[in-house]
Amino acid sequence: MKGYNKGLHRFAFFTACCTFLLIIAGGLVTSTQSGLSVPDWPTTYGHFMFAYPLDQMVGGIFYEHSHRMIASVVGFLTVILAMWMWRKEDRRWVRNLSYVALGTVILQGVLGGLTVLLMLPTAISVSHATLAQTFFAIVVTLALITSKWWRSDQPLLQREGKKNSLPQLILITAFAVYIQLILGALMRHTHSGLVVPDFPLAYGQLFPSLSPEAMDQYNQQLIQSDIRIAADGAVTQGQIIIHMLHRFWAVITAIFIAWTAVRLLKLSSQSKRLARLGYVLFGLIVLQIALGALTVLSLKAVDVTTAHVATGALLLVTCVLASFHSIKLSGKLSGKLFGIRTQHQTAVSFSPGEVSA
Numbered sequence: 579m580k581g582y583n584k585g586l587h588r589f590a591f592f593t594a595c596c597t598f599l600l601i602i603a604g605g606l607v608t609s610t611q612s613g614l615s616v617p618d619w620p621t622t623y624g625h626f627m628f629a630y631p632l633d634q635m636v637g638g639i640f641y642e643h644s645h646r647m648i649a650s651v652v653g654f655l656t657v658i659l660a661m662w663m664w665r666k667e668d669r670r671w672v673r674n675l676s677y678v679a680l681g682t683v684i685l686q687g688v689l690g691g692l693t694v695l696l697m698l699p700t701a702i703s704v705s706h707a708t709l710a711q712t713f714f715a716i717v718v719t720l721a722l723i724t725s726k727w728w729r730s731d732q733p734l735l736q737r738e739g740k741k742n743s744l745p746q747l748i749l750i751t752a753f754a755v756y757i758q759l760i761l762g763a764l765m766r767h768t769h770s771g772l773v774v775p776d777f778p779l780a781y782g783q784l785f786p787s788l789s790p791e792a793m794d795q796y797n798q799q800l801i802q803s804d805i806r807i808a809a810d811g812a813v814t815q816g817q818i819i820i821h822m823l824h825r826f827w828a829v830i831t832a833i834f835i836a837w838t839a840v841r842l843l844k845l846s847s848q849s850k851r852l853a854r855l856g857y858v859l860f861g862l863i864v865l866q867i868a869l870g871a872l873t874v875l876s877l878k879a880v881d882v883t884t885a886h887v888a889t890g891a892l893l894l895v896t897c898v899l900a901s902f903h904s905i906k907l908s909g910k911l912s913g914k915l916f917g918i919r920t921q922h923q924t925a926v927s928f929s930p931g932e933v934s935a
Contacts (some may be wrong), residue, residue, distance in 0.1 A: 587724040603645040605887035619691040707763035716842030718895040751834040754898035761824040770817040815932045
């Protein structure tokens with residue numbers, strides 16, 4: 579097929595898989611509180627990163643140093659991917675997107691170093707976590723748009739009337755997920771994950787009181803339950819607000835994801851790929867809600883908390899994939915500009931109970 583490069587697509591897909599592994603490694607660093615187990619950067623206790631003795635990779639050093647090594651590999655893969663795109667990719671916008679990916683991974687490395695050197699400042703730590711999700715979405719997009727499916731003839735979706743709102747709905751859903759991931763990163767890096775120890779209520783309320791008397795009671799309860807110790811300092815109103823924002827936005831995000839999934843499943847007769855993405859969204863949101871609850875109830879067990887982070891990343895990239903699929907199949911992209919081919923269909927009107935696009 580003209581323009582399709584099998585090797586390039588497979589390499590982009592491999593880079594995306596390695597990036598997901600990197601996100602899991604980063605989640606483990608946060609979940610095990612190993613962010614400062616290696617206090618220097620870019621070296622590791624004075625050693626060149628890949629020359630650090632394996633027998634000294636114990637405890638938090640194992641998580642932090644492994645994260646650094648995986649990040650270095652992903653950075654190297656991204657350099658190769660950008661160079662390969664520059665040499666072989668015939669679409670300028672795809673080449674430019676690969677350059678964006680390269681710039682993003684470089685910035686991500688710098689933020690990772692600053693996170694260590696500046697002793698885990700909240701703003702940089704949250705930016706580092708957020709940029710990781712952004713980079714993952716970009717690389718997954720590159721894997722999709724270099725695929726044989728993307729560059730082959732695809733029938734357009736039938737429309738309901740003159741308006742096709744599916745791409746807009748999915749983009750809004752993706753934005754909602756992205757905001758939720760930012761709130762999650764903010765909660766983790768402000769140590770707000772267990773400031774509310776019960777679920778689904780919060781200290782027996784929908785939204786806990788923030789009065790001084792209530793805050794004193796909360797702090798006593800957390801100490802008596804061995805969730806915190808006095809040396810941790812008192813829980814603040816700001817921490818509770820951050821925690822509750824994450825919970826409430828999760829409800830809004832879940833509604834959008836379920837809505838999007840239903841819309842995608844209704845298109846099963848027209849696009850099996852969109853329907854499969856709908857099933858994936860349903861499965862991931864159910865899993866994510868369960869993991870969010872278990873994160874609190876298990877007092878932030880490392881495996882559960884890390885799985886929660888990883889599932890959030892999968893939700894984001896699934897929404898991104900669904901967005902690109904819907905835009906392509908809705909005929910909203912110029913084939914000449916974006917290097918795609920579609921088979922045009924005549925728009926057909928449907929009654930409210932029938933398939934909608």
